[in-house]
Amino acid sequence: MELRDIEIFLTLTEELHFGRTAERLHVSQSRVSQSIKQQERRIGGGLFERTSRAVRLTPLGERLRDRLRAGYDEIMSGIEEAAAIARGQAGTLTVGTMATHYLAVEPAIDLFRQRHPQCELRLREILPTDPFGPLRAGSVDIGILWLPVREPDLTVGPVLHHEALVLAVAADHPLAGRSEVELEDLGDHPVVHPEGPIPDYVWEAHTPSRTPSGRPVRRGTGVVTLEEAFRAIAGGKVVSPIGSDVASTRQRGDIVFLPITDGPVLHYAPVWRNGGETALVRAFVQAATESRQPT
Template sequence: MGLTNQASTRLERHELEAFLAVAEELHFRHATERLGLAQGRISHIIKTLELRFGVVLFERTSRRVTLTPAGQRLYDGLAPAHRQIQEAITQAVTVGKGITGTLRVGFSAQWASDIVLKTAKVFRRTYPDCAVELQEVQLGDTFGPLRSGVVDLQLTEFPVDEPDLVAGPVIFSEPRALLVPAGHPFARRVSVCVEDLARAPLIVMAGESPQYWLDNIYPRVTPEGRPIAHAAAAVYWAEVLSMVASGLGVSPASLRAAEYHSRPGIVFVPFSDAPPLEYGLMWRRDGYTARVRAFVETLCGIASTAAPPHGRRAGQRGDGRTETSQT
C-alpha cells in the first residue's frame, strides 16, 4: 500500500504523542502509562496510523518492539519538530506571564547566598529569557536596596514589619553565637547566655536599618533588664571581625558564620538560650511580579528538599502560617 493523498497523511496531536511515546519507550504498556491512556488505546492508535499511511511503523514480537525503517524515518523527522513546538509553547507562556527581563535578588550572608545561587541556576534553566542578578545587601541598610529598586527580592534576617514590604516565607533558621576575642574569658566556655551580653561591650552594625530589626540582633538590654553597652559600630562585616580580633568588644552572629569567617584571633561561642536567627524572603508590596513569584516558588521548592532546621519548614511565614499570597 502507498500514501494516496494529503488527507491520509494528516497527524492529529494525540496520534503524534502516541507514536513518539512508543518510539521512545519501545514498549506499548510503558507508553500507555506515560500518556495516562486506557490500556489498549495506544495499540489502537498505532494500528490506525499504519492503516492510514499504508506502512508498518513498528515490528512487534512477544519479547520486544522495534522501529521499522519507515518508523525510524518518521521518528527522526517528527521528534525534533515536536521538541521545538514544546519549547515554543513554553517560551510563549513564559513571555505571557512576564517571566522575562532581569530579576535582581539580594542576600545578606554567604550562607543565604548558597541557596540563592542554587535557585538562580535552576531558575535560568526554567526561564531562559529571564536573567538573574545577585547582590549582597549590607546589614546596616537592610531594606534600602529593596525600597530603591536595586533588588526586587531579598533573602535576609527577619523580622520584617514594614507597611511597604511583604514578609514572605521563612526559608531556614540558624543558631546564634557570640563572636569573641580569642583571649577573652568567654572564649574558654562551651556556651554563653543572653545575660552575658551585659558583661562585655558590643560591636554593632551602623546604618539605616529600623531599630526593632537591630534590637533583634544587637539588643540594648538583657531579658532581666540589665543594660548592654554598645561600644563601637561597623559598616561592613569584615570590620566587625577585625574589631573583635583587636579586642574592642564582642558581637552576636549566626553560628554558621564560623564556617565562612573563622580566622586567628576570634572564637565563635554558641548561645545556650537565644532564639535562632530566621532568614526569610521579602519583597515590595507593589513588586510581586511574575518574576518574583516564580523565583520564590523555585527557591521554596529547593529548600523543601532539605531537612528543615529547627522544625521550620520552607514556605512558612515568620508567624508560622504558610505563605500563599503576597499579602
C-alpha cells in the same frame, strides 16, 4: 506540511501501527491514513511499507523522520517555553541572603528549581547593614531576612529557619578563655554597630542596646560588611554577637566564638516588595513553605 501532519508522521514512525498512532493522538485511524497518503503524494514517494502484518519505514521515510524530529522538538520546546512564561513559571528570580544563609534554605532552592527548571534562579548577598535596600532597588526579588520586619511597603512570608547567636571575641580578649557568656557581659565591652540604613528595631533583635539588667551596651567600631566586623573584632577593641550558622563557616585563629546562654535566636523569613509579588515569587514562597523541616 501542517504541524499536525508532522506529529502524525513522527508518531507513526514510533508506533509503526496505524491504530495505536490514532489512539495516542486521539484521532481516527482514517485521519492517520489520510494524512500519510497526503504527505506521500506531496513528497512523491512512499514513506512506509504496509503489509497485513507490519508497517515499516522506507529509506525515504527514515531520512524524513531524522530531519523532521530535530525541528519538531525545537518547535515544541519553544511553544512550551512561551506557555511557561505566560503562566509566570519562567524568567529570572533573584533571591538575596546574608552571607552563607542560602545554605539554610537549600531545600527550598532545590525544590523550586525542580518545579521550575525554565526559571533562572540567581542568588545575591544582602548586607546585614542594609537589609531592605536591594529589595527596594529591585536588585533582588526576595530577601531571606531576620525578623522583625515592620515595613509598610514589604510583605513577610513564613519563617524558614532559626539561628542562635554566639559572641565573637578576639583570641586574646579577656572573654576568650570562657566556655560561654551571657547577654549581661555585653554591658562590659563595646560592640560593633552597623553603618547603614538598617532600622534600629531590626538591629535590636541581633545586638540589644541594653543588657537584661538594663545597663547600656556601648557602641564601638562602625562596620558595613561582615568582613569589616571580623577585622574589628580580631583587633580586640570590640566584640559582637554573630549568627552561629555564619560562625561555623568562618573559623579563624584570631577569633573565638562563645555560646551565649541566654542569647536571642534569629528567625528568618522571605520578604518581598508589596508591588513585586509575581507568580515566581509566590512559587518560591510555596516551595519554601513545603520544604521547611521541623525544628
